[in-house]
Structures are given as C-alpha cells and as structure tokens.
Amino acid sequence: MEANRKYLDPQMLAKLEGLELRAKRVIEGYVAGLHRSPYHGFSVEFAEHREYAPGDDLRYLDWKVYGRTDKYYLKQYEEETNLITYLLLDTSESMRYASNAASLSKLEYAKCVAASLAYLVLRQQDSVGMVTFDDQIRHLVRQSSNPSHIKQLLHVLEDATANRKTDTGRIFHDLAERLKKRGIVLIFSDLFDDVESMMTGLKHFRHRRHEVILFHLLDPAELDFPFRQTTKFIGLEELPDVVTDPRSLRKAYLEEVGQFVRAVQRGCRSNNIEYVQIRTDQSLEIALSAFLSKRMLHTA
Amino acid sequence: MISWLASLFANPWMLAWLPAVAAPIIIHLWNRRRYREYDWAAMEFLLAALKKSSRRMRIEQLLLLLLRTALILLIVLALAEPFFGAIGAALVGGPRTHRVLVIDGSFSMAFRPAEKTLFEIAKQKAIDIVRASNEGDGFSLILMSETARPIISAAAFDREDVVEEITNLTLPHGGARLLPTVRSIEQVVGRVRNENKKLARSRIYFLTDLGRTTWADSSGAGQSSAELADALQRLAGQGEVDVVPLAASVGSPSATGPVNLAITDVRIPTAFATLRQPVDIEVGVAQWGGTSGTDAVVELLVDGARVDQQVARVEPGESAVTVPFTYQLTVPGEHQIEVRTSGDRLEVDNRRFLALPVKDQVRVLCVSGKKDSTTFVVLSLDPDHGRTSDSIVRADVVAESGLLDGDLSQYDCIFLCNVAQFTAREAAVLKRHLERGGGLVFFLGDQVRADRYNRQLGTAEEATGRILPGTIKQTVEADEDNFFGFDPLDYRHPLVKVWENNERAGLLQPNVLKYFRLELAGDAGDSAADERRADEAEVAVALAYENGDPAIVESRVGDGRVLIMTTAGSKSSVTRRAQGLRPWNYLSTNPSFPVLVQKLWRRAVSGRLNERNVAVFEPISGSLSDAGSEQPLSVLRPAFGGRSSQADRTVRITPDVGSAKWSFDETDQSGIYRVDHGDGAGQQLFAANVNTEESDLARIAVEDLPAGLTAQPSASEDSDVEAVVEAPPTPIRQSILWTAFALLFVEITFAWWLGNRQI
Known part of the structure; x- marks a missing residue:
C-alpha cells in the first residue's frame, strides 16, 4: 500500500477521471473491449460489405443482398478486442538526476506517470505489462487485465533503482522480439544514449506493429542549464567529472541538447512514433491529462 | 635605484603596489578551486560542449585576465606619475644636459613684490626647472653672492637632493659679484665636462632680479666690464646661458626702481662709550627710487628695547x-x-646694528721712561686726576720697569713716553694688547735707543713685536735758533682735522728742536713684502714736519692701533745746545697739546669699536683670553631664514692649536653675533651690517644684457617654467588614467558580455 500511495495520488487520479488511454491504431487482442481488432468475422457487430472475390470464404456471403441485387457481397464484422499496453521504464543511473528546480527525479516522475497510466489501462479493463531496464532487462511483468495486477506493477516500480548504465538500442531489440502481441509500447526514458542505436531499437517495435509512445523525461536543469558559478559536474553512468565555468559553456551545451532532442524527434517522426517531452518540473496531472486529452481527441 | 626611479616617477613609492597586478590571476586561480559540486546526467552534452568551446573559453579568460592585469598596472602607474620625457629618455637614452642653476644671492632679492620675496620665487623656479628636466640630467647649484659660493659644484643626479639643497638656501645679506660667479661657473662646467662625458650639453640659468648694482658691469665700459664681457662670452661658448628675470613688477628698467628706504650708517662719533657721558649716535637714512621724499620713522633700540x-x-x-x-x-x-625704519618692501636694509662695549671709564696706562716724561700726558688725559666723576679717562702711571707688573688687558690704551728699550717679553705683551684691539701711543725722547726699538718692535723679520710702522733712524736736530714746525698735510687725517681752520690754536707753531727720523715701511726701496705689510697695516702719516719727515704716524696692528710721535711728549727730554740743555720741544706747553693727547688716545682705542662692527661677509675675530687654548667658542648667529631656534643658530668654533686668535667668517646675515668664550669670560657682541649699495633696486634692461645671454620671459610667483626647460617631461598620469578608464569600461563590457551572452 505504501507504493500505492507513493505513485498513485488519489487526487490526481480523480482529475484523470473520464480520460482513457486509447490506441490510435488497431490492436490485437482476445477480450472484447474498447479497441478495434484486425480480425473480422467473430464479432456480432456488422462492419461493412465488400464484393466477393474468388477464394473468399462463402460462409460470409450475404445471401440477402444477393437475393435483392444478384450481386455477391461478403458480410464483414468488426471484432472488438482488449488493449495490451507495455510500460517500458528506463532505470539507468542518469534517471535518478533531480535538480533543485524539480521536486522529483526523472525516475520517480516516470514511475508516477507509469503507475497512473497502468491504473488507467486496468480501469478500462485492458491489460498492461511492465518492463524495467538499464543495460539489461531488470523486471518483466506479463500483461494482465486483472485489476489486482496493479499491485504487482507498483511493487516492481517500488523496487526499481537507478544504478547502472543504459543500452537502449539492444534492450529495445530484445524486447521487440519478446513482446509478441501487438500493443502500445510506452517508453519512459531520458534517452541519454546513442540516438541511432536507440532509433533502430524503436524501429524494431514498429516493425512488430506496436504503437510506440516515447515519453522523453528531462529535468529542467538539463534543458535550461541555469548554472552560473564555477561548478564541478560529477558524471553519471561512468562518465568523467568536469570543472568548468558554466556560463561560458551554456550556449554550446544548449546547442548540443537541442541537437539531441531534434534528432530524437526527427527519428520519431520518421518512424511514426509519438514523442512526448516531459519536463520534470511540470505538474504530473497536467502533463498526463494533456497527453491523454490530445490522444482522445485524435482517436475520437 | 630609488633615485633612478625618482627621476622617472613623481611618486615612485607608489610602485610598491605593482605586485597587485597579480591579483586577477590569483583570484582566477582561487575561484577555480572554489566550486560547487553537482551530479550531472547530461554529461555527454557537457563534454561535447566543452570540447567545442575549450579553446574559445581559454582565449576569453586570457583576454579578461590581461584586461584586469593591465587595468591594475595602469592605475599603479598613474599613481606613481611617470614623466613621459624621462621614461622616453631612460628607454632610448636621450640627450643629457648639465644644468647649472645660479641664484642671485644679493640682498635686493629679499624684495617682496607680493607675498613671496624674489629669492623665494627664484628658489621655486629653480626647483621647477629641476623637476621639469629630463632623466639623466645633472645639476649644479651656485649662489651668486659676494663670494660666488658653489653649493653643488659637481653634477648631482638625484633631483630630490638638489631640491633639498635649493630649499635649504638662505639669502645672505650681502651683494652679488658677477665676475667671480661667472668664473666659478666656468670652473664647475669645465670640471663636470671632464668628469662626466655623458653630460654633453650645458645650460646655465641665472635666476636674478637683474639689479643694476650686480649687472651694471656686464653692460658697461671699463676694465672690469671688459673682463666680465670676456668671461660671459666664454661662458656662452660653453653652453646656453639663460637669464630668468624675476618679477617684472619691480619696475621698468629705465626707472630708478621702487622706493626703498635704508639705514646707511650707525656710528658713534667718539668711537667709544662710557657710563660717564651720554653716547652720541649718528644714524644715516637714505632713500632710493621714487620721486618724492618720505617721512621716515627712525627707531633706536638699545639691547632690544625701543628707547x-x-x-x-x-x-x-x-x-x-x-x-x-x-x-x-x-x-x-x-x-x-639697533636702528630701524620701515615702510618699504625690502626689509633687510631697514635695520642696522652696532655692537658697543661700554666701560665705566677708559683706562689708560702711561709708562714713563724718565722722570716727568708722562706728567703733561697724564694732565692732558685726566686733568682732575680722577677727582670728579665726569672724567672719562682714568690714567695710571708706571715706570718703565713696571710694564709687565700689571694686567694690561684692563687698559684700553698705553702711552709709552720716552721708554728707552723693550725686552722681547715686553714686546710680546704689547703685541697681544694690540691684537685685542687696544691702543698704543709712543712718545719718543732722549732715552730712546732706536736700535733696541727696531730690534724688538720694528718691521724687521727677526723683530718680536713688529709693532712700529717703520724703522726709527737717527735723530734730527734743528739748527741753532731754529725750530721745526709741523705740516698738517692738508688736515686729511682725522687726528688733526680739528685744527683745520683753527691755526691760531698753535699746533703748527715751530717749537720742535729734535726728533727721530722714522723711515716708514714701503719707503726707500723696501721689498715688496714690506710694502704689502705697510698696506695691510694701513700706515698713515697724520702730521709731518715741515721738512717732510713724519711727526705722527698711525698704523694698525691686529685689531689695535699704534700711534707714534717721533718727538718727545714732555720737556724732560733734553738736548745739549750752545745755550745749554734745551728740551726736545715745547709742545707740552702748547695749548694744543691736551687736545692732541685726547685725540691720540681716542684714535688709538677706536679700533676696538671698529673690530666689533663689520660688514656682512667680513670675518669677526678676536683674541683668546687664554692664548693657545683649544677651548671651543660658540657663536650665536642672528635669527634669519626661519632659523629661529637658538640651537639652529649656534655655531661652535675651535681655535687653531697654539693660536692666540679666533675667527668666524660665516657672517652672511646682518645682525648681532654673540660670541661665548665658554670659559666664564662672558659674551662678546659683534654686529654685521649690510652694504647699502644693494639698496638701489634699479635694474638693467633685458636688452642691455651682453650678447650670448638669452633672456627668458620674466618669472613671477605664478608663472611656470615650461619656456625655460626644453622638452619638458610631461607627467602622463592623466593619459594613463584615461586609458585605465577606457580599459575599465572594456573590461566591464567584456565581462558582462561573457556572462550574459548565453543567458
């Protein structure tokens, strides 16, 4: 229950009441639910007619239409299925960074977002699975739509600590192979890794027909670089320390960060990956409700 | 090193701040050690940014450090006030000049046209010239006074030392002699050229009021003028000669100069003073300049009190x-x-002093060589025999043998009447009496042995005393029934002046039968040394016989005076004639005899007063109470030039070993000099007075200066000296400060830009 209180704020969840995580695309699933399934014929809800083509299954021929028009039309039904949501949480060392301007570290922030979304998905009776990773997969929780599944997820989140380097490219490839069922892959990471290998990994998800939503979590200090006095920056993830005058470096740093973000955004655009940048000084409910509202708007 | 820096910078001690230029570097390094620590996730971007920017950052930091260092350096330099010319000369080795500063030391420079005296203005201008000169220039300093004193005769390179010497100069109360000064300058310039080859140029500055008394010879005719013109021409050949006239406000050169009152003389006509009679004091007052007369207020002060x-x-x-x-x-x-007047702008000659030793009575010792030899002399000296209190002379009589018995120092005058001969010891005692300013009057007579006189008192080299003005020769006797009369020599001598137009008084009446012929030193083909000695002794014939032989001769020995009458002073000296014994003369019964005796002792003792009163620059001297004593004396000089404390004014002098006399020649100030013998003998006062030739403040026109002398614009209290010194080393503090301000602005802008361009 401790983890429940920590990552699921009832007030925030109340504000998210009425919002749903909707898949933009068709999702494979077995349980009837909110989402469209690529499989026709097993559902009771008629979808449309189409002309018969040789080789079509005659079971779906609409004889009533043939009787009225002497034309062969096949009946097509829309099958409703459940949504599988995979929550991929980066727990590399860089995710534990929190500046003074942010109340939560990137990892904690990501945990809150992931927990909230898991709760939402389970509440809409879809199934949700979770993976935590750094340079290896640390936890992998199979998807389930059982409401009590949230406890397991929260437990995993509670256990997740940021200590190691990251290797997103390899991890994404690995996970793309292991997550067989198509669904929505939600990735929470600061993406401080090689952009090219990471994009290759993300492409793999897309190749597997997953819908990928990339939550790019950045601390406000990483975006603004507000330091003024001479500072010793202690490198995380085995990177060296640097003593420098931050004011004279700020411009070059911001350019570097800007290039990185633009490279990520460009990669996401070209691979139909939804990119969501979240500053950790942003209010969690605003960030989530903005994301969910926008999504509902586009999928309505 | 310090003096070298002093020549480059006005405030060289400010260079002690130079280490402060390291402050920006130290602060920079210190700041690098003071930092905050943060964990940093986006290190890859930081490293990439660092890699790209490190070179630029280094350059920027370096520039900033340079700016800050230069800023502090400039501020320190500005505080030290460098001289541009001096720095330039030090760096590239510019021409070096030997500058000879000649300051007019005549007392007319004490004229005060406004707040400062001309002498003070001259000193300030000299200091300005020193300060405005180039690095490496050498300086000499000469005070143009009676003696042309080189204060700095070699080339001095430490400006502050030179400035100190100039500051310490005091104005003597004498005149200024141009010719000796020019010769002194020639010597200084020549010596410095020989000793210091680097001082290739010479520039001589005369800071003077161009007083006519000093400079008239330079533009006049005559032998001294020609000599001076030659000397000035030679000087002009050795370097540039600039004349800086002081204070045009003195008056136009053609005028007679401003009004100047002066006390020209203070004298006691009687040449002595006693308590028995009031002292007559005659004061001369004159005015130079102006067109109308002045009612001068003349004050008499005795011992500092106005009476x-x-x-x-x-x-x-x-x-x-x-x-x-x-x-x-x-x-x-x-x-x-002391006599004073006032009402003009030159104070030095408004005061005149007289040192006056006063006794209750004048003591005279009469030495008798034969009975009755002194009778008439004593009667003439003290007719009342001391019975009345008005008698100013007290005469004591001793026999010839008693000369050594008493203390001669208590006597002002000694009459030696018909004394036969003197021993060497007696001659020495008499000599010492004279050197102390005492008087000696000889009356010869029938007892006198001329050869003994000449041996002990004569002018011969072996003589002990060397008291007599010449050699006593044989006696001269008148023919039967004839007498020798006197020739007053036109009454030129003060001794006989009183008989001028008083011939009936009987002085010239022929009544001398016999006398000693006195051959004066310098006569009869004597040696040059004898002639020189005669000049020094100021030998003068006061009265002669009709045949031209001297009857009364005056001469000086030491501070005293000797008067010798070549015939007898009484009727006790007799000569054998056909009619029997006859006195040498009947002078003693002549009504003029008492007057003559009075005149003789007064004349004889006048030396005492004269020796106490000298002109400025003349030495004062006296005899030691204990001959050969090495006991030092102290001389308290008059207050002058701000030296008011007694200790500052006191000079101790030590007499030469074995000498019977002391002498002090630093009498460059007018006033009273108090000599303390330090042996309980008490104080002696001496007065030094100005020569009022310098009281004439008229000056010569600049156009009348000899060729080769360049007249500079007149200098007053407020004028500067830029025209006098070529290529003045400009203090560049202002330029440096402006540069520092510009750098400060650039530094602030640059630092602000560095700190804010990315934000």
Whole structure:
C-alpha cells in the first residue's frame, strides 16, 4: 500500500477521471473491449460489405443482398478486442538526476506517470505489462487485465533503482522480439544514449506493429542549464567529472541538447512514433491529462 | 635605484603596489578551486560542449585576465606619475644636459613684490626647472653672492637632493659679484665636462632680479666690464646661458626702481662709550627710487628695547640724512644698538646694528721712561686726576720697569713716553694688547735707543713685536735758533682735522728742536713684502714736519692701533745746545697739546669699536683670553631664514692649536653675533651690517644684457617654467588614467558580455 500511495495520488487520479488511454491504431487482442481488432468475422457487430472475390470464404456471403441485387457481397464484422499496453521504464543511473528546480527525479516522475497510466489501462479493463531496464532487462511483468495486477506493477516500480548504465538500442531489440502481441509500447526514458542505436531499437517495435509512445523525461536543469558559478559536474553512468565555468559553456551545451532532442524527434517522426517531452518540473496531472486529452481527441 | 626611479616617477613609492597586478590571476586561480559540486546526467552534452568551446573559453579568460592585469598596472602607474620625457629618455637614452642653476644671492632679492620675496620665487623656479628636466640630467647649484659660493659644484643626479639643497638656501645679506660667479661657473662646467662625458650639453640659468648694482658691469665700459664681457662670452661658448628675470613688477628698467628706504650708517662719533657721558649716535637714512621724499620713522633700540624715535624727512638720492640720537647708558658691558625704519618692501636694509662695549671709564696706562716724561700726558688725559666723576679717562702711571707688573688687558690704551728699550717679553705683551684691539701711543725722547726699538718692535723679520710702522733712524736736530714746525698735510687725517681752520690754536707753531727720523715701511726701496705689510697695516702719516719727515704716524696692528710721535711728549727730554740743555720741544706747553693727547688716545682705542662692527661677509675675530687654548667658542648667529631656534643658530668654533686668535667668517646675515668664550669670560657682541649699495633696486634692461645671454620671459610667483626647460617631461598620469578608464569600461563590457551572452 505504501507504493500505492507513493505513485498513485488519489487526487490526481480523480482529475484523470473520464480520460482513457486509447490506441490510435488497431490492436490485437482476445477480450472484447474498447479497441478495434484486425480480425473480422467473430464479432456480432456488422462492419461493412465488400464484393466477393474468388477464394473468399462463402460462409460470409450475404445471401440477402444477393437475393435483392444478384450481386455477391461478403458480410464483414468488426471484432472488438482488449488493449495490451507495455510500460517500458528506463532505470539507468542518469534517471535518478533531480535538480533543485524539480521536486522529483526523472525516475520517480516516470514511475508516477507509469503507475497512473497502468491504473488507467486496468480501469478500462485492458491489460498492461511492465518492463524495467538499464543495460539489461531488470523486471518483466506479463500483461494482465486483472485489476489486482496493479499491485504487482507498483511493487516492481517500488523496487526499481537507478544504478547502472543504459543500452537502449539492444534492450529495445530484445524486447521487440519478446513482446509478441501487438500493443502500445510506452517508453519512459531520458534517452541519454546513442540516438541511432536507440532509433533502430524503436524501429524494431514498429516493425512488430506496436504503437510506440516515447515519453522523453528531462529535468529542467538539463534543458535550461541555469548554472552560473564555477561548478564541478560529477558524471553519471561512468562518465568523467568536469570543472568548468558554466556560463561560458551554456550556449554550446544548449546547442548540443537541442541537437539531441531534434534528432530524437526527427527519428520519431520518421518512424511514426509519438514523442512526448516531459519536463520534470511540470505538474504530473497536467502533463498526463494533456497527453491523454490530445490522444482522445485524435482517436475520437 | 630609488633615485633612478625618482627621476622617472613623481611618486615612485607608489610602485610598491605593482605586485597587485597579480591579483586577477590569483583570484582566477582561487575561484577555480572554489566550486560547487553537482551530479550531472547530461554529461555527454557537457563534454561535447566543452570540447567545442575549450579553446574559445581559454582565449576569453586570457583576454579578461590581461584586461584586469593591465587595468591594475595602469592605475599603479598613474599613481606613481611617470614623466613621459624621462621614461622616453631612460628607454632610448636621450640627450643629457648639465644644468647649472645660479641664484642671485644679493640682498635686493629679499624684495617682496607680493607675498613671496624674489629669492623665494627664484628658489621655486629653480626647483621647477629641476623637476621639469629630463632623466639623466645633472645639476649644479651656485649662489651668486659676494663670494660666488658653489653649493653643488659637481653634477648631482638625484633631483630630490638638489631640491633639498635649493630649499635649504638662505639669502645672505650681502651683494652679488658677477665676475667671480661667472668664473666659478666656468670652473664647475669645465670640471663636470671632464668628469662626466655623458653630460654633453650645458645650460646655465641665472635666476636674478637683474639689479643694476650686480649687472651694471656686464653692460658697461671699463676694465672690469671688459673682463666680465670676456668671461660671459666664454661662458656662452660653453653652453646656453639663460637669464630668468624675476618679477617684472619691480619696475621698468629705465626707472630708478621702487622706493626703498635704508639705514646707511650707525656710528658713534667718539668711537667709544662710557657710563660717564651720554653716547652720541649718528644714524644715516637714505632713500632710493621714487620721486618724492618720505617721512621716515627712525627707531633706536638699545639691547632690544625701543628707547627713542625720530621722524626724518628723506629725499630720494644717494646722500643720506643724518639723524642724531643721544642715549645715556647706565650699565657697563656689552650693548647692542639697533636702528630701524620701515615702510618699504625690502626689509633687510631697514635695520642696522652696532655692537658697543661700554666701560665705566677708559683706562689708560702711561709708562714713563724718565722722570716727568708722562706728567703733561697724564694732565692732558685726566686733568682732575680722577677727582670728579665726569672724567672719562682714568690714567695710571708706571715706570718703565713696571710694564709687565700689571694686567694690561684692563687698559684700553698705553702711552709709552720716552721708554728707552723693550725686552722681547715686553714686546710680546704689547703685541697681544694690540691684537685685542687696544691702543698704543709712543712718545719718543732722549732715552730712546732706536736700535733696541727696531730690534724688538720694528718691521724687521727677526723683530718680536713688529709693532712700529717703520724703522726709527737717527735723530734730527734743528739748527741753532731754529725750530721745526709741523705740516698738517692738508688736515686729511682725522687726528688733526680739528685744527683745520683753527691755526691760531698753535699746533703748527715751530717749537720742535729734535726728533727721530722714522723711515716708514714701503719707503726707500723696501721689498715688496714690506710694502704689502705697510698696506695691510694701513700706515698713515697724520702730521709731518715741515721738512717732510713724519711727526705722527698711525698704523694698525691686529685689531689695535699704534700711534707714534717721533718727538718727545714732555720737556724732560733734553738736548745739549750752545745755550745749554734745551728740551726736545715745547709742545707740552702748547695749548694744543691736551687736545692732541685726547685725540691720540681716542684714535688709538677706536679700533676696538671698529673690530666689533663689520660688514656682512667680513670675518669677526678676536683674541683668546687664554692664548693657545683649544677651548671651543660658540657663536650665536642672528635669527634669519626661519632659523629661529637658538640651537639652529649656534655655531661652535675651535681655535687653531697654539693660536692666540679666533675667527668666524660665516657672517652672511646682518645682525648681532654673540660670541661665548665658554670659559666664564662672558659674551662678546659683534654686529654685521649690510652694504647699502644693494639698496638701489634699479635694474638693467633685458636688452642691455651682453650678447650670448638669452633672456627668458620674466618669472613671477605664478608663472611656470615650461619656456625655460626644453622638452619638458610631461607627467602622463592623466593619459594613463584615461586609458585605465577606457580599459575599465572594456573590461566591464567584456565581462558582462561573457556572462550574459548565453543567458
């Protein structure tokens, strides 16, 4: 229950009441639910007619239409299925960074977002699975739509600590192979890794027909670089320390960060990956409700 | 090193701040050690940014450090006030000049046209010249006075030392002699050229009021003028000669100069003073310059207290008005008389002093060589025999043998009447009496042995005394029934002046039968040394016989005077004639005899007063009470030039070993000099007075200066010296400060830009 209180704020969840995580695309699933399934014929809800083509299954021929028009039309039904949501949480060392301007570290922030979304998905009776990773997969929780599944997820989140380097490219490839069922892959990471290998990994998800939503979590200090006095920056993830005058470096740093973000955004655009940048000084409910509202708007 | 820096910077000690230029570097390094620590996730981007920017950052930091260092350096330099010319000369080795500063030391420079005296202005201008000169220039300093004193005769390179010497200069109260000064400059310039080859150029500055008294010879005719013109021409050949006239406000050169009153003389006509009679004091007052007369207030001060005052109408011109005072002194001892006037801008010559030793009575010792030899002399000296209190002379009589018995120092005058001969010891005692300023009067007679006189007192080299003005030769006797009369020699001598127009008084009446012929030194083909000695002794014949032989001869020995009468002073000296014994002369029964005796002792003792009163720059001297003593004496000089404390004014002098005399020649100030013998003998007062030639403040025109002398614009209190010194080393503090301000602005802008361009 401790983890429940920590990552699921009832007030925030109340504000998210009425919002749903909707898949933009068709999702494979077995349980009837909110989402469209690529499989026709097993559902009771008629979808449309189409002309018969040789080789079509005659079971779906609409004889009533043939009787009225002497034309062969096949009946097509829309099958409703459940949504599988995979929550991929980066727990590399860089995710534990929190500046003074942010109340939560990137990892904690990501945990809150992931927990909230898991709760939402389970509440809409879809199934949700979770993976935590750094340079290896640390936890992998199979998807389930059982409401009590949230406890397991929260437990995993509670256990997740940021200590190691990251290797997103390899991890994404690995996970793309292991997550067989198509669904929505939600990735929470600061993406401080090689952009090219990471994009290759993300492409793999897309190749597997997953819908990928990339939550790019950045601390406000990483975006603004507000330091003024001479500072010793202690490198995380085995990177060296640097003593420098931050004011004279700020411009070059911001350019570097800007290039990185633009490279990520460009990669996401070209691979139909939804990119969501979240500053950790942003209010969690605003960030989530903005994301969910926008999504509902586009999928309505 | 310090003096070298002092020549480059006005405030060289400010260079002690130079290490402060390291402050920005130290602060920079210190700041690098003071930092905050943060964990940093986006290190890859930081490293990439660092890699791209490190070179630029280094350059920026370096520039900033350079700016800050230069800023502090410039501020320190500005505080030290460098001289541009001096720095330039030090760096590239510019021409070096030997600058000879000649300051007019005549007392007319004490003229005060406004707040400062001309001498003070001259000193300030000299200091300005020193300060405005280039690095490496050498300086000499000469005070143009009576003696042309080189204060710095070699080339001095430490400006502050030179400035200190100039500051310490005091104005003597004498005149200024141009010719000796020019010769002195020639010597200084020549010596410095020989000793210091680097001082290739010479520039001589005369800072003077161009007083006519000093400079007239330079533009006049005559032998001295020609000599001076030659010397000045030679000087002009050795370097540039600049004349800096001081204070145009003195008056136009053609005019007679501003009004100047002066006390020209203070004298006691009687040449001595006693308590028995009031002292007559005659004061001469004159005015130079101006067109109308002045009612001069003349004050008489005795021992510092004002005792009398008179107003005298003085008309412009060289003749002085005599203002008589009479004062009764009541206390014996040393007295100082001062006479003052006021009302002009030159104070030095408004005061005149007289040192006056006063006794209760004048003591005279009469030495008798034969019975009755001194009878008439004593009667003439003290007719009342001391019975009345008015008698100013007290005469004591001793026999010839008693000369050594008493203490001669208590006698002012000694009459030696018909004394036969002198021993060497007696001659030495008499000599010492004379050297102390005492008087000696000889009356010869029938007892006198000329050869003994000449041996002990004569002018011969072996003589002990060397008291007589010549050699006593044989006696001269008149023919039967004839007498020798006197020739007053036109009454030129003060001794016989009183008989001028008084021939009936009987002095010239022929009544001398016999006398000694006195051959004066310098006569009869004597050696040059004898002639020189005669000149020094100021030998003068006061009265002669009709045949031209001297009858009364005066001469000086030491501070005293010797008067010798070549015939007898009484009727006790007799000569055998056909009619029997006859006195050498009947002079003693002549009505003029008492007057003559009075005149003789007064004349004989006048040396005492004269020796106490000298002109400025003349030495004062005296005899030691204990001959050969090495006991030092102290001389308290008059207050002058701000030296008011007694210790500053006291000079100790030590007499030469074995000498019977002391001498002090630093009498460059007018006033009273107090000599303390330090042996309980008490104080002696001496007065030094100005020569009023310098009281004439008229000056020569600049156009009348000899060729080769360049007249500079007149300098006053406020004028500067830029025209006098070529290529003045400009203090560049202002330029440096402006540069520092510009750098400060650039530094602030640059630092702000560095700190804010990314934000």
